[in-house]
Amino acid sequence: MELEGRWRDLDYLLTRQGNVVGPGFEPGPEIREFLHNDCRVLVVGAGGLGCELLKDLALSGFGNIDVIDMDTIDVSNLNRQFLFRMQDVGQSKAEVAARRIQQRIPGVTVTPHHCMIQDKALDFYEQFHVIVLGLDSLEARRYMNSVACSFLEYDEEGQPDLATVKPMVDGGTEGFKGHARVLIPGVTPCFECTLWLFPPQTKFPLCTLAETPRSPAHCIEYAKIILWPKERPDDSFDADCEEHMKWVYDKALARAAEFGIQGVTYQLTQGVVKNIIPAIASTNAIVAAQCTLEALKMVTMCSTGLNNYMMYVGTDGVYTLTTPYERDDKCPICSAGITFEVPPSTTLQQLIDQLVADPDLGKHLSAPSVSYGSTNLFMRGALEAQTRPNLEKPISDLVDGDGSIVHVNDRKLVAAMKIRLKFSGSTNGTMEM
Ligand SMILES: [Zn+2]
Structure with missing residues (x-):
């Protein structure tokens, strides 16, 4: 069943050319069909932002929405998480939210996942065209960031392979303040590139x-x-x-x-x-609207996207500012490979120790494993005994030579950190074995 004029406003965007359309945009009714039938969007979090996001996405033409949240509904959520009722208290947020959206908005399929984000395998996340984050914790954002970046591959010239880019939109609110940002791995900064945006909590001297x-x-x-x-x-x-x-x-x-x-x-x-910051319903609504618009632009190209971080401040009047933050070339999560200089005689054990001790890289590592191409150089767990002898070997014996990229894995990381080895003071003689 289709309501008369239901998609009129969306069709203005999708069926007409314009001055600010994104690259490769070809207007036509098939874009709305794609959005409704084939496009897959994942909403992470079904709380204050998540409820708004689900409603906005469903009303903007997205026909297949998945939502993941491990939480159950608390009575204190009811003032702003408008998809929930008193009788839902104690039930899964994802499941109730999905049911309510389907009841209220005909023709939309919402699939709930009542679990932790870490419970899902990477191929679960890979199936979505776009992932929208409505989270309230930095740790969960960092996890989802490493998931999205784990799909990213670079070509020979060091350019991101666009087929491997998994775009995300992130929303966040704190009282009357909020932000929306787009995360296109390899193109815009990822979370780790701009981790300084999240200062430690202010304490008074x-x-x-x-x-x-x-x-x-x-x-x-x-x-x-x-x-x-x-x-x-x-x-x-x-x-x-x-x-x-x-x-x-x-x-x-x-x-x-x-x-x-x-x-x-x-x-x-x-x-x-x-340390309670009140949750403000209007801030959630504003930030979710911006996030939904960015997700729509990303999958339809009906307009150029946000570049790349919008902050909203509603404490005194209304203020927004958009800032084009820049990528960090040395980002261990989204860069093509971080150059790490060692003498070629460095043993694998020494290399691991130096990585863990490094002030930038070490914060992502606790007990790393190292691989080179398809070869496991040192693995923890089942393969440890088998790979342990490599620890005493010079790294130059284990890789092809200067510029080789090794992958460093750690339970603190979802995506492997790519380390480009640079051999200091090397001569060919010590590298070739
Ligand atoms: Zn990054």
Whole structure:
């Protein structure tokens, strides 16, 4: 069943030429048919952003949507995760969201996956044309980033092979702030390229708390961080204990009075102590709309895509800024290979030790395995005994020569890190065996 005029607005985009269409765009009704029948999109996360994304994608003509989320519905979700009802509490978010979308939007198939993202094999992720992330954790984003980048291959000239590019769109919100970004592995920066965008959580300097408090949050932190261990050294603070929270609140209130600071409330105390940032429904809606539009542009080319990071700030009025961030050539996840210089006499064990000790590369590694082409040079687990003798051999005996690329794998990584070996001070004599 088709509602009269249902696709009128979409058809304006897909059946007409324009000045800002993407490369190779050929307008016509078959694009909408592709979108509805053949295009596969995966939504990762069925929470605040995920509900909005599913609704937006389904209403934008995507006919086959998969959604993955390991969470179950909590009563506190109901104010903004609008696909869920009171009777759904305790059920799988992915399953309920999929059912509701199918009930409300005819002709759409939504397939739920109630599991962890790590539970799915790589070929599960490979089947999608585009992956849209509605996540709230950096770790999950990094995981999905390494999944998408694991498909990427480079040609002889070091250009990304476009057939292996798995595009993603990422949305994120924090209170009244949000972002949408496109991640095209090998073309735009991946998560690891711009990891500095996610600063560690801000903590106030202790001297400010102790000497010059200026905000209600300073007073609350003072009570929690400085007064609690001093006055109640035998109790470990429990954020879920009302008496403990009340104690911190009272102390913070006294501190605020002393310095003439207004605004310490019990609710703020809870927020600061538990580090709670309120989820704002309108921010989710705005960010999800942008993400959906980018996904639509990616698979239809009806317009050029976002380049490549849009931030939205709704704290005072509405402000957005788009920034073209740049790739990091040395990114261990999405680059064609990181050059690593060693003397050719370096043993495989020494090479592994140096990689783990490297300030940039080491943070991705704990107990790496190394392979060269289809040869396992050193593997952990079942092949360890068999490959262990290689550890004592010079690396130049194990690879073809200067410029060889070895693959380094680690349980911290999904995609292998590509290391291009550069032999320092090498002569051909030491390389050829
Ligand atoms: Zn990268």
